Amino acid sequence: MGGVRAALRATASFLPEGRLTNDDLASQFPDWSAAKILAKTGIATRPIAAPSECASDLGVEAGRRLLAGGACPPEEIDFLLFCTQSPDHFLPATACLIQDRLGLPTRCGAIDINQGCSGFVYGLGLAKSLVEAETARNVLLITAETYSKFIHPRDKSARTIFGDGAAATLVSAVGGGAERLGPFVFGSDGRGAPNLIVPAGGMRQRPTPENGLALERESGNWRSDQNLYMNGPEIFNFTIAAVPQLVAKVLEAWGRPAEDVDYFVFHQANRFMLEHLRTKLKIPTAKFCIDMEQTGNTVSATIPIALERALASGRLRSGYRVMLVGFGVGYSWAGCMATL
Amino acid sequence: MDTRQLLAKLADVLALPPDQVSPGTHLNGDNWDSVAVLATIAMADESLGVSVSGNRLTRCTSVQQILDLMEEAVAQKQ
Numbered sequence: 001m002g003g004v005r006a007a008l009r010a011t012a013s014f015l016p017e018g019r020l021t022n023d024d025l026a027s028q029f030p031d032w033s034a035a036k037i038l039a040k041t042g043i044a045t046r047p048i049a050a051p052s053e054c055a056s057d058l059g060v061e062a063g064r065r066l067l068a069g070g071a072c073p074p075e076e077i078d079f080l081l082f083c084t085q086s087p088d089h090f091l092p093a094t095a096c097l098i099q100d101r102l103g104l105p106t107r108c109g110a111i112d113i114n115q116g117c118s119g120f121v122y123g124l125g126l127a128k129s130l131v132e133a134e135t136a137r138n139v140l141l142i143t144a145e146t147y148s149k150f151i152h153p154r155d156k157s158a159r160t161i162f163g164d165g166a167a168a169t170l171v172s173a174v175g176g177g178a179e180r181l182g183p184f185v186f187g188s189d190g191r192g193a194p195n196l197i198v199p200a201g202g203m204r205q206r207p208t209p210e211n212g213l214a215l216e217r218e219s220g221n222w223r224s225d226q227n228l229y230m231n232g233p234e235i236f237n238f239t240i241a242a243v244p245q246l247v248a249k250v251l252e253a254w255g256r257p258a259e260d261v262d263y264f265v266f267h268q269a270n271r272f273m274l275e276h277l278r279t280k281l282k283i284p285t286a287k288f289c290i291d292m293e294q295t296g297n298t299v300s301a302t303i304p305i306a307l308e309r310a311l312a313s314g315r316l317r318s319g320y321r322v323m324l325v326g327f328g329v330g331y332s333w334a335g336c337m338a339t340l
Numbered sequence: 341m342d343t344r345q346l347l348a349k350l351a352d353v354l355a356l357p358p359d360q361v362s363p364g365t366h367l368n369g370d371n372w373d374s375v376a377v378l379a380t381i382a383m384a385d386e387s388l389g390v391s392v393s394g395n396r397l398t399r400c401t402s403v404q405q406i407l408d409l410m411e412e413a414v415a416q417k418q
Contacts, residue, residue, distance in 0.1 A: 031369075157374055218398065219374055219398075220369075231394065231395070232378060233377045233381055233395070234394040234395060236378050236382075237381055237392075237394055240381070240382070240385050272375070272379070272382070276386070280386070
């Protein structure tokens with residue numbers, strides 16, 4: 001590789017104003033109390049997009065915050081990667097709409113990537129490749145998700161876990177020297193696709209009145225085939241099998257022991273799962289991020305939201321070597337090292 | 341890990357007093373929800389180093405059925 005290295009330069013998040021609190025959930029599902037929900041999930045409240053508020057709107061706000069912070073003049077952004085699974089339209093690519101709304105130059109490349117909980121790390125990997133191949137100098141990666149729009153109002157399991165949110169992250173060329181972003185490890189296993197899916201609404205199953213009909217399913221949750229379905233126990237099994245191997249592979253590729261990692265930021269799926277992974281991987285509490293009480297699981301936005309909050313609180317500092325790990329819907333997983 | 345130790349851990353998972361959990365203990369919506377299933381998967385992973393099917397665990401109606409699934413998973417591992 002030539003003299004160019006990619007680095008994660010800045011991140012800024014945006015959460016919609018709407019909130020779904022545990023009190024709201026407890027009033028709608030009387031067999032649960034707000035305290036029980038907090039104890040079992042580690043989530044107190046979830047940002048929820050308004051009916052007219054799309055992933056692009058959240059992403060644009062996150063992008064404006066990032067650019068307003070002075071990390072990079074808009075005219076110097078030469079590639080936009082937009083990651084979502086709830087795009088505004090089937091076409092055009094939402095990234096093109098965002099290019100216009102953020103005032104990015106028309107010479108800027110713009111594409112959507114469809115990936116969920118692993119999407120941020122995938123996006124960083126693509127951004128690094130664009131920068132280090134000298135195809136782009138400043139890549140704006142926006143991850144934005146509004147899963148709430150897929151979830152049936154009477155699916156208490158899914159409504160309890162997911163929040164809506166967005167984050168904008170700048171990956172830029174920083175000259176030569178040591179690797180600042182990477183190595184990366186990726187993985188996929190489509191056998192897990194049925195365990196986290198919105199079955200109908202795309203081309204395989206066009207929306208019809210029949211597949212839009214909600215029925216009571218497992219654990220008293222209601223949904224139609226146009227709604228999001230998550231098989232929590234099977235996703236958990238996948239995670240506890242895949243993530244420890246992923247972490248080991250990232251460390252092997254990096255060539256250093258786990259003790260040399262200053263901080264671990266995993267996809268903030270749910271507190272219980274994260275605590276189990278932390279214990280299994282023997283990561284000290286002080287080095288492991290669990291920060292989802294105010295956001296819930298915002299899918300591809302959880303890692304950058306957590307990074308921004310950790311930087312703001314001083315838990316993370318410039319120069320820290322951080323391991324980022326995403327995993328979930330697909331199944332799909334990815335991990336990398338980043339020096340902040 | 342013997343059955344008695346597993347029962348003690350299952351009592352913890354089900355949030356029931358240990359003396360109230362036996363193989364014949366019936367599982368119902370009060371004690372056997374999705375969070376309890378996740379906790380059981382975590383316990384099997386941590387205590388036995390095995391993966392137990394979430395779909396099959398969800399269908400269990402007694403503690404004995406959970407123990408059977410764990411035994412099967414351990415046998416498959418060996």
